[in-house]
Amino acid sequence: MVRGKTEMKRIENATSRQVTFSKRRNGLLKKAFELSVLCDAEVGLIVFSPRGKLYEFSSSSMKNTIGRYMEHSIEDTSTTTLDQDTEQRKREAAVLAKKIEALEASKQKLLGEELESCSxxxxxxxxxxxxxxxxxxxxxxxxxxxxxxxxxxxxxxxxxxxxxxxxxxxKLLPQIPSAGSKEFPPRSTLGQQTEVETELRIGCPGKGTHGMSSHLYTNQ
Structure with a gap:
């Protein structure tokens, strides 16, 4: 007898849904076990029933398998993010390069250069x-x-x-005569002279002599 193709939609009958869940769950756990044994693969399977009951299978350790999965997920996310950042930076660099080129052309025109293409x-x-x-x-x-x-x-x-x-x-300082305006005593005081009488005698001592006298004037 050929089985008909099961339509993939939610089973409305609760009893039938529970029976189908038990059968498919057991088959899924069996396939996971066979895959881990036949292919020496690390397999981890987690299933929650409609009522929230947990069913799981792990070929080694569920904690280690989940940790390994998380590491790979982070690496994949980081790689994807890095690729996206690289592409974004490339687009930004291209836009900036065009802006720099336009500014350089405007600068040359302001300097009076490369005006041939201007209308x-x-x-x-x-x-x-x-x-x-x-x-x-x-x-x-x-x-x-x-x-x-x-x-x-x-x-x-x-x-x-x-x-x-x-x-x-x-103005408040005392007046001090300068070096070029020194005050000298009157000329009358400088001109005072003293008359000194001198006498010159010729001959031997004790004898009559003929004397010559002269007057010297010296300044005092």
Missing amino acids: SSELHELEGKIEQSLRSIRARKYHLLKEQIAKLKVKESSLVKENALLHEKC
Whole structure:
């Protein structure tokens, strides 16, 4: 008698469903055992009944088998994630490379180079950008110059005040004659002379002599 093909859907009758579960479970456990023995494979089988009862089979140790499975799952996930990250980085690198290329071309045009491929409208737009940049640069330069001028004015005011203070201090100091304006005593005192009488005698001592006298004037 040929068995008919069983339709793969949930069995509505509870009794029939339980009988089918018991038969298929036992057959599944038997096949798992045969696979582990015939092929020397590490097999782990876990089945929960509709009521939550656990049925399991392990050719070695269920804990070791589950641990081994988890390691492989993590490796597979890591490899998949790494591949996805690599692809994402490649796409980002390609986008950045295009942006850099566009910026480099724009920079060359702003410098007045490689303008052969530009149309009249592009050149007009480029000219406007350059003029706007010049206005911004000049505005920034004038701002810095104003700040420097303001700082110099403050410094000038401080120096003027310090100079005035030094002048006031100099006025309070005693007057000291300079080296080029030394005071000398009057010429009348320097011109005082003392008359000294000297006498010159010619001849032997004790005899009459003819004397010559002269006057010397020495300064005292």
